[in-house]
Amino acid sequence: MTAHDVPSSATDRADAPVGMLAELTHRCPLHCPYCSNPLELVRRESELTTGQWISVLDQARRLGVLQTHLSGGEPLARRDLAELVGHASRLGCYVSLVTSGLGLTPERAEELAARGLDHVQLSLQDSDASTGDRVAGTRAHHHKVAAAAVVRRLDLPLTVNVVLHRGNLDRIAAIIRLAEALGADRLELANTQYYGWGLRNRGLLMPTRRQLARARRVVAEETRRLAGSTEVVYVLSDYYGEHPKPCMHGWGSRQFTVAPNGRVLPCPTADVISGLPAEFVQDRPLAEIWYESALFTAFRGTGWMRDPCRSCDRREIDFGGCRCQAFQLTGDAAATDPVCRFSPDRRLVDLALRADAPEDSGVAEPTVGPPLWRGLPPGRVPRVPGAAAGPSVVDPCG
Amino acid sequence: MTAGIDPAARPRLGRGVKLMRDESRDSHVLLYPEGVLLPNETGEAVLLRCDGNSPVGEIVRALEGQFDGVLPEQILELLDTLRGMGLIRIDHDGA
Numbered sequence: 001m002t003a004h005d006v007p008s009s010a011t012d013r014a015d016a017p018v019g020m021l022a023e024l025t026h027r028c029p030l031h032c033p034y035c036s037n038p039l040e041l042v043r044r045e046s047e048l049t050t051g052q053w054i055s056v057l058d059q060a061r062r063l064g065v066l067q068t069h070l071s072g073g074e075p076l077a078r079r080d081l082a083e084l085v086g087h088a089s090r091l092g093c094y095v096s097l098v099t100s101g102l103g104l105t106p107e108r109a110e111e112l113a114a115r116g117l118d119h120v121q122l123s124l125q126d127s128d129a130s131t132g133d134r135v136a137g138t139r140a141h142h143h144k145v146a147a148a149a150v151v152r153r154l155d156l157p158l159t160v161n162v163v164l165h166r167g168n169l170d171r172i173a174a175i176i177r178l179a180e181a182l183g184a185d186r187l188e189l190a191n192t193q194y195y196g197w198g199l200r201n202r203g204l205l206m207p208t209r210r211q212l213a214r215a216r217r218v219v220a221e222e223t224r225r226l227a228g229s230t231e232v233v234y235v236l237s238d239y240y241g242e243h244p245k246p247c248m249h250g251w252g253s254r255q256f257t258v259a260p261n262g263r264v265l266p267c268p269t270a271d272v273i274s275g276l277p278a279e280f281v282q283d284r285p286l287a288e289i290w291y292e293s294a295l296f297t298a299f300r301g302t303g304w305m306r307d308p309c310r311s312c313d314r315r316e317i318d319f320g321g322c323r324c325q326a327f328q329l330t331g332d333a334a335a336t337d338p339v340c341r342f343s344p345d346r347r348l349v350d351l352a353l354r355a356d357a358p359e360d361s362g363v364a365e366p367t368v369g370p371p372l373w374r375g376l377p378p379g380r381v382p383r384v385p386g387a388a389a390g391p392s393v394v395d396p397c398g
Numbered sequence: 399m400t401a402g403i404d405p406a407a408r409p410r411l412g413r414g415v416k417l418m419r420d421e422s423r424d425s426h427v428l429l430y431p432e433g434v435l436l437p438n439e440t441g442e443a444v445l446l447r448c449d450g451n452s453p454v455g456e457i458v459r460a461l462e463g464q465f466d467g468v469l470p471e472q473i474l475e476l477l478d479t480l481r482g483m484g485l486i487r488i489d490h491d492g493a
């Protein structure tokens with residue numbers, strides 16, 4: 001018996017999904033330059049209605065979904081959030097709220113808890129307000145600290161999630177101390193992955209090797225110190241690995257994402273792969289999309305693979321890596337993930353590491369254009385009262 | 399590795415962990431903040447007894463009676479693994 005013990009067979013027959021990421025809205029008061037939402041954000045007018053989300057939850061549960069992550073954007077921007085939480089909970093799903101904390105007032109949190117919310121995942125940008133607000137592009141930090149206290153008072157399990165990059169890695173010890181002080185049961189420290197906004201801003205976000213080496217030492221020490229109180233999960237960017245990560249445990253294998261406009265995707269960033277058929281919950285039953293659509297069967301299992309993956313004995317371990325990354329770096333979604341050392345395209349990743357990772361003494365020039373804040377037009381830089389000196393073009397996060 | 403489990407201790411589910419019956423899979427499933435555990439039959443039987451009332455010794459005896467060929471060490475090891483994952487707590491009486 002193992003975690004996620006979904007029986008996997010060598011055939012490409014699909015199992016029922018266990019998880020759904022419901023992106024209720026792309027609206028968000030923050031402007032994180034590494035946001036995991038797609039570059040093209042869904043507008044409010046195109047969002048599913050309450051009734052449509054209820055139907056999505058019903059269908060998802062019938063299909064086998066047990067975990068629902070209600071996410072965004074900022075899901076608290078939806079006025080029907082409590083209703084959706086209550087519905088998912090009544091269906092028997094484990095309900096997590098993935099939030100920036102902005103808008104999580106004591107009243108709203110109490111209502112969500114009363115409706116059956118099981119767990120809160122709260123994002124933090126940095127260890128203190130002046131640097132955190134600068135990356136968020138708005139006054140956010142003190143709201144997050146307050147939101148964590150609210151979650152604690154309601155005695156809900158709290159996961160704190162921090163995206164790491166060149167601008168905050170040197171404060172990792174302080175970030176861990178803050179998460180501890182906030183009472184996090186679990187702390188996820190995830191180095192930026194370079195898709196979508198992160199790829200667009202890669203030249204600004206990529207850390208130095210020395211930063212990473214130091215962070216690894218700090219995390220190891222702190223993980224030991226916190227054993228038994230806060231579980232620390234540290235995720236390195238796969239650019240530094242030898243093999244890719246088992247992205248989503250394989251395409252269309254355990255979970256799916258529903259975007260605010262009802263588009264169903266194998267993962268939240270899969271829309272970067274151009275030419276994929278678009279499937280919407282408004283047009284077709286979810287079960288049919290999961291089991292039969294060309295979208296979900298395209299890279300399911302191992303049958304789609306070419307060499308080197310096809311003949312590799314890791315093919316059932318990492319499933320050839322991330323399809324979005326393969327597409328974004330090579331233009332071919334069926335290629336071996338270029339972070340793999342067996343990939344003929346690995347040099348693309350090595351080049352990026354050389355070009356975008358600044359020397360340990362200096363600052364790299366952005367190689368992918370000027371920084372782009374999520375939700376702001378190119379060239380616009382958020383002005384945040386009280387935040388550290390305005391972000392410069394070269395290094396917005398440091 | 400499993401030496402630390404007191405036969406008198408009474409395991410219960412961890413913080414934020416829920417055990418529920420899933421009709422679509424005809425089995426119990428364990429739900430927790432970042433995951434889902436779909437236990438096999440033995441695992442299911444153990445988890446159903448992690449209710450804070452059953453001592454470890456009793457769980458082991460019950461499982462031995464219920465399943466052929468299941469060894470006490472295997473059950474203790476499973477309890478230890480679940481504890482390591484934070485999915486159950488094994489408290490001692492009065493502790």
Ligand code: SF4
Nearest residue numbers: 028030032035073100
């Ligand atoms: S990453 Fe930042 S901008 Fe994107 S949804 Fe989360 S809080 Fe909002």
Ligand code: SF4
Nearest residue numbers: 309312314315320340
């Ligand atoms: S060749 Fe393919 S299957 Fe083998 S390790 Fe690389 S990505 Fe994974």
